[in-house]
Amino acid sequence: MEAPSFAYSASSSSLLSLRKTPLSSPRLPRFGNTKHKNFSIRASSSGDSVVTLLDYGAGNVRSVRNAIRFLGFEIKDVQTPQDILNARQLVFPGVGAFAAAMEVLSKTGMDEALCSYIEKDRPFLGICLGLQLLFESSEENGPVKGLGLIPGTVGRFDSSNGFRVPHIGWNALQITKDSGILDDVGNHHVYFVHSYRAMPSDDNNEWISSTCDYGDKFIASIRRGNVHAVQFHPEKSGDVGLSILRKFLNPKSNMTKKPGEGKALKLAKRVIACLDVRANDNGDLVVTKGDQYDVREHTKENEVRNLGKPVDLAGQYYKDGADEVSFLNITGFRDFPLGDLPMLQVLRYTSENVFVPLTVGGGIRDFTDSTGRYYSSLEVASEYFRSGADKISIGSDAVYAAEEYLRTGVKTGKTSLEQISRVYGNQAVVVSIDPRRVYLKDPNDVQLKTVRVSNLGPNGEEYAWYQCTVNGGREGRQIGAYELAKAVEELGAGEILLNCIDCDGQGKGFDVDLIKLVSDAVSIPVIASSGAGAPAHFSEVFNKTNASAALAAGIFHRKEVPIQSVKEHLLKEGIEVRI
CATH class of the missing domain: 3.40.50.880 (Class I glutamine amidotransferase (GATase) domain)
Structure with missing residues (x-):
């Protein structure tokens, strides 16, 4: 295992204040093939x-x-x-x-x-x-x-x-x-x-x-x-x-491999593969997928759904043409994120052979360990960056920060969003929003942004607002997705990953009403997530909203819809993608 890498001092935003942070060494779950073949072209000795x-x-x-x-x-x-x-x-x-x-x-x-x-x-x-x-x-x-x-x-x-x-x-x-x-x-x-x-x-x-x-x-x-x-x-x-x-x-090399055919004209829409990673009941890290965030099989054993090993799947999606790979760490180590050596190792091994952007989320926040030692979210994020992440995704902690900002109107500079974006730039910070739809008969019933929904509610409701949640969708907060998106943009978010609990795992398409609401409200890129079941769902969200990217998980894991099929469909629809 590698020696601990450098992390930032909580008391300074300067890169000169780097110091080593000791990490604990819990039992390491198995998370994929760590014996990577060397496909490189060897230079001279x-x-x-x-x-x-x-x-x-x-x-x-x-x-x-x-x-x-x-x-x-x-x-x-x-x-x-x-x-x-x-x-x-x-x-x-x-x-x-x-x-x-x-x-x-x-x-x-x-x-x-x-x-x-x-x-x-x-x-x-x-x-x-x-x-x-x-x-x-x-x-x-x-x-x-x-x-x-x-x-x-x-x-x-x-x-x-x-x-x-x-x-x-x-x-x-x-x-x-x-x-x-x-x-x-x-x-x-x-x-x-x-x-x-x-x-x-x-x-x-x-x-x-x-x-x-x-x-x-x-x-x-x-x-x-x-x-x-x-x-x-x-x-x-x-x-x-x-x-x-x-x-x-090696400019004189005769072994230069030329890229295949391409036809790039402008900014492409991105197709992102997402891997929810957690420990199963045997302690091994696996890629899983839930239906509305329930990741256990409906069997007598009630085991965690296992769809593959994270390192192996990430490598396959890179070969298949994914424009980015996103890891969501839902396994835990919530009391000591810097002790999450298994997830850090997943990043390290993945980045050895995957040369597209890697995003990781889950547990990135300020915390104090059992000995009373305080760690800033900047130190936690630094460890993920040094392990191979290009962007980090913040969920619940961003909701709390936005609520406080909207309540006081004050930017303290101490929130995880502000700390990390100040040092790494806002392009390195993604906020993951997990809302659920709340139907209304009258939009004036709440003092939050509402939309007129495309599909009526269970009791014929024509309107809805999107209630943000924390703790993996288990707790609702009195803040809407629209209000949260606006606030986190001001606090330093550079991108929004927009989920929808109602659509998650349903395969009926993205929540276009939600994605249009948020992507029209902010000037930072928005990634559409939750609900993809067919290639046509990707073209629909790109044609009807200002989403910059669309993300899917289950349909890729279960091989129901290959990434290449999605891109071929988008090309036929006149939507620019990376070939």
């Missing part, structure tokens, strides 16, 4: 196979590590500025907030070493924030001064034109010049997740190798000589992304 990685201590850098190792290369971590100067190839996977990253680079002296390395035209690949930091400044919690190598200011996307911010999902590139590592990628989607971007100008035009359209045309990648940087995440862009990394790491 000489020094040419060593890649220097600048990991300054935030976010999911494990995926970049795994992708580099998958391609057959070894990794040397930057410990001192001299390590940067000595690098043969340098990869900088920037994750998190601009100001926090610059604080680390400047206080460690790595900013000057990084500038010197790049100015000498040595092989460099910056990823996401690793691109943004090359510019003069950023408006994120700023202005904040950057490295100043490329003219321009990094600004926030404009959501006033109807585009969702953060920009999350698979989008198309427009190649503007010989980009080297991006050859053959122009017809394919790559994965973006960011709220800030750099804009093209006459001053920085010589650097630009590709752009992307999302409301406005922004810089998707830069190249000058041996210096490359991309706004998207190649390590999360499937085979296309691995092809990009391979070309950077």
